Amino acid sequence: MQLFETVREMGHEQILYCHGKNPDIRAIIAIHDTSLGPAMGATRLYPYVNEEAALKDALRLSRGMTYKAACANIPAGGGKAVIIANPEDKTDEMLRAYGRFVESLKGRFITGQDVNITPQDVRIIKQETNYVVGVEEKSGGPAPITALGVFLGIKAAVEFRWQTKNLEGMTVAVQGLGNVGKNLCRHLHEHGIKLIVADFSPEKTAEIKNLFGATVVEPDEIYSQNVDIFSPCAMGGIINSQTIPQLQAKIIAGAANNQLDNERLHGQRLVEKDILYCPDYVINAGGIINVYNEMIGYEEDTAFKQVNNIYDTLLAIFDIAQQQSITTNDASKRLADERIMKARISKNQLIAA
Numbered sequence: 001m002q003l004f005e006t007v008r009e010m011g012h013e014q015i016l017y018c019h020g021k022n023p024d025i026r027a028i029i030a031i032h033d034t035s036l037g038p039a040m041g042a043t044r045l046y047p048y049v050n051e052e053a054a055l056k057d058a059l060r061l062s063r064g065m066t067y068k069a070a071c072a073n074i075p076a077g078g079g080k081a082v083i084i085a086n087p088e089d090k091t092d093e094m095l096r097a098y099g100r101f102v103e104s105l106k107g108r109f110i111t112g113q114d115v116n117i118t119p120q121d122v123r124i125i126k127q128e129t130n131y132v133v134g135v136e137e138k139s140g141g142p143a144p145i146t147a148l149g150v151f152l153g154i155k156a157a158v159e160f161r162w163q164t165k166n167l168e169g170m171t172v173a174v175q176g177l178g179n180v181g182k183n184l185c186r187h188l189h190e191h192g193i194k195l196i197v198a199d200f201s202p203e204k205t206a207e208i209k210n211l212f213g214a215t216v217v218e219p220d221e222i223y224s225q226n227v228d229i230f231s232p233c234a235m236g237g238i239i240n241s242q243t244i245p246q247l248q249a250k251i252i253a254g255a256a257n258n259q260l261d262n263e264r265l266h267g268q269r270l271v272e273k274d275i276l277y278c279p280d281y282v283i284n285a286g287g288i289i290n291v292y293n294e295m296i297g298y299e300e301d302t303a304f305k306q307v308n309n310i311y312d313t314l315l316a317i318f319d320i321a322q323q324q325s326i327t328t329n330d331a332s333k334r335l336a337d338e339r340i341m342k343a344r345i346s347k348n349q350l351i352a353a
């Protein structure tokens with residue numbers, strides 16, 4: 001087993017394997033980089049097919065958080081935690097045991113609510129540690145602001161691609177109508193955009209159909225729709241060798257984390273197909289912006305200004321990608337790497353690579 005090979009390649013600082021005997025708990029906390037500040041990233045609970053899949057998710061998501069905070073100009077580093085469990089088997093004892101592991105890191109890692117973790121679960125974790133954010137909901141939770149950021153990202157992409165600020169009459173396919181997808185649909189509808197939507201939940205699709213006149217399609221039909229924009233707001237890995245050939249959209253702009261199954265390969269395929277990709281960790285930064293601002297004392301103006309920056313940051317990234325003939329994903333990584341490097345230099349932490 002080459003334990004350090006992957007982390008060296010991906011640049012992680014620390015991986016914590018949390019194992020509790022009573023209650024039985026398996027969780028992985030991945031700290032990618034703390035150059036800009038404490039590692040921030042929400043905790044996901046998921047019945048991973050195996051431990052390797054869980055580790056892979058934690059490693060990729062935590063690295064994404066580093067880039068996300070850096071591109072959003074938030075003084076935080078990147079981390080993420082995954083608890084390997086079935087949502088039905090979740091217990092308060094398990095969450096509290098997990099909270100004690102978070103506490104053991106003494107603030108190097110700050111976490112909150114992600115997939116299969118509810119605000120109530122976060123309150124249970126908080127019984128054991130103060131290093132959790134997003135529970136007070138002073139701001140109404142991160143999803144609405146994430147949706148706003150995605151909407152602004154769509155505007156930036158449309159402007160870059162078609163030199164227009166007018167979205168009226170365009171069609172967007174939205175995959176996933178959860179907390180983010182639903183709020184995004186509202187923004188799009190209010191701007192005269194036609195919606196084609198999919199979700200596993202018939203209640204959710206019916207609601208969006210009634211509220212915004214959306215056309216509902218089966219989950220596996222969402223990729224091939226004749227639309228201007230595809231907006232993945234469900235899970236990761238959905239831009240892959242099976243789905244890319246189906247895509248008719250000219251822009252991909254959505255909230256899901258880790259959208260590209262293989263960043264290099266599929267990022268390049270999108271360029272070849274002339275599809276403009278909004279890097280996930282740039283366009284979905286609304287969540288981290290929101291929780292960071294809650295942590296330092298929520299001021300609506302500051303939070304909204306930072307979310308509005310997503311628009312300008314994306315335009316800058318599209319320009320860099322075009323000028324340097326690189327993928328938009330690589331362009332955003334360069335921007336993040338520059339900011340991280342600067343922080344390391346100013347902290348005198350630059351070690352020879």
Ligand SMILES: NC(=O)C1=CN([C@@H]2O[C@H](COP(=O)(O)OP(=O)(O)OC[C@H]3O[C@@H](n4cnc5c(N)ncnc54)[C@H](O)[C@@H]3O)[C@@H](O)[C@H]2O)C=CC1
Nearest residue numbers: 142143146176178179180199200219233234255256257287
């Ligand atoms: N909530 C937030 O502030 C942020 C969320 N994200 C990411 O955005 C995505 C959506 O987040 P939320 O809306 O909060 O999650 P959610 O759990 O509320 O909603 C996800 C929805 O997607 C649906 N879904 C799952 N697989 C699907 C598929 N294959 N086809 C169609 N629908 C499918 C589910 O039924 C559910 O309705 C997630 O990937 C999350 O990690 C990223 C940054 C911040």
Ligand SMILES: O=C(O)C(=O)Cc1c[nH]c2ccccc12
Nearest residue numbers: 040041042111112113287288291
């Ligand atoms: O953008 C992501 O993937 C996040 O994890 C953002 C986020 C939501 N709630 C949080 C609580 C603590 C740290 C980050 C987050």
